[in-house]
Amino acid sequence: MGALAGQVALITGGGRGIGAETAKQLAQLGATVALVARTREQLEATAQQIRAAGGRAYWFVADVSDEGAMREAVHGTLAITGNIDILVNNAGFIQAVGPIENSDPAEWWRTVEGNLKGLYLTTRLVLPTMLEQGHGQIVNVLSIAGARAFSGLSAYSCAKAAGLMFTRILAKEVRKRGIRVMAILPGAVDTAIWGTGEGVPDREKMIRPSSVAQLIAQMLTTPPDATVDELWVLPREGVL
Numbered sequence: 001m002g003a004l005a006g007q008v009a010l011i012t013g014g015g016r017g018i019g020a021e022t023a024k025q026l027a028q029l030g031a032t033v034a035l036v037a038r039t040r041e042q043l044e045a046t047a048q049q050i051r052a053a054g055g056r057a058y059w060f061v062a063d064v065s066d067e068g069a070m071r072e073a074v075h076g077t078l079a080i081t082g083n084i085d086i087l088v089n090n091a092g093f094i095q096a097v098g099p100i101e102n103s104d105p106a107e108w109w110r111t112v113e114g115n116l117k118g119l120y121l122t123t124r125l126v127l128p129t130m131l132e133q134g135h136g137q138i139v140n141v142l143s144i145a146g147a148r149a150f151s152g153l154s155a156y157s158c159a160k161a162a163g164l165m166f167t168r169i170l171a172k173e174v175r176k177r178g179i180r181v182m183a184i185l186p187g188a189v190d191t192a193i194w195g196t197g198e199g200v201p202d203r204e205k206m207i208r209p210s211s212v213a214q215l216i217a218q219m220l221t222t223p224p225d226a227t228v229d230e231l232w233v234l235p236r237e238g239v240l
């Protein structure tokens with residue numbers, strides 16, 4: 001039996017990239033996975049791959065920063081599965097790239113809000129179930145950019161830095177009530193988030209999304225008397 005047999009994992013941004021790889025690996029460990037993202041075709045494709053491999057997967061189209069849509073996704077998951085044991089707050093995007101002096105205020109704020117609001121709202125919606133159960137695990141997928149300064153990434157980095165503090169405060173608030181709250185801070189990972197524009201570091205040197213997923217799976221299967229807390233993961237050659 002897999003290490004996560006009988007458990008239910010809600011994974012935001014589960015349509016592609018790190019989220020899709022994490023869903024596949026958690027399903028392989030026996031978890032039932034519920035995927036959330038905005039692109040229906042990608043959710044369907046990932047869920048189909050998981051089912052073809054013998055796993056259980058459901059999906060919900062929702063923008064994580066839309067409280068009503070996320071409430072439906074969480075309630076929909078609970079209606080099917082009865083519980084949520086694991087939340088992987090993974091949805092995120094990079095926009096408003098460039099120096100602060102040239103930034104567009106509306107785009108800058110949308111980038112901060114889009115990355116941070118979903119983390120807060122999804123957590124807020126799932127917490128009551130976990131607290132009632134008296135157990136649960138939350139992994140927030142943040143970024144090395146939330147802990148180190150990179151020119152041109154102010155909006156994304158501010159959201160990720162706020163996500164790190166959110167993780168630390170949430171851990172303090174709920175760790176004595178049976179909930180393990182963890183953060184992973186990857187460096188460059190070879191996914192669509194980088195787009196195709198100029199200035200993208202060498203993708204060959206980036207971390208594979210499946211490697212990040214493997215580490216998230218390990219965090220979620222840490223013995224119950226321990227927690228990984230915060231995990232910084234860099235490409236083998238360091239920050240690219």
Ligand SMILES: NC(=O)c1ccc[n+]([C@@H]2O[C@H](COP(=O)([O-])OP(=O)(O)OC[C@H]3O[C@@H](n4cnc5c(N)ncnc54)[C@H](OP(=O)(O)O)[C@@H]3O)[C@@H](O)[C@H]2O)c1
Nearest residue numbers: 013015016017018037038039063064091092188189191193
């Ligand atoms: N790749 C890297 O180098 C890297 C490094 C450090 C941290 N991260 C973090 O890792 C996480 C996953 O990124 P990735 O690299 O796997 O990127 P990705 O391939 O672009 O995947 C992002 C996923 O999040 C979903 N998503 C984005 N915004 C959303 C929203 N508002 N509501 C619902 N779903 C949303 C996307 O689907 P839709 O667009 O269909 O909604 C997609 O499924 C992000 O939080 C990112 O910041 C990535």
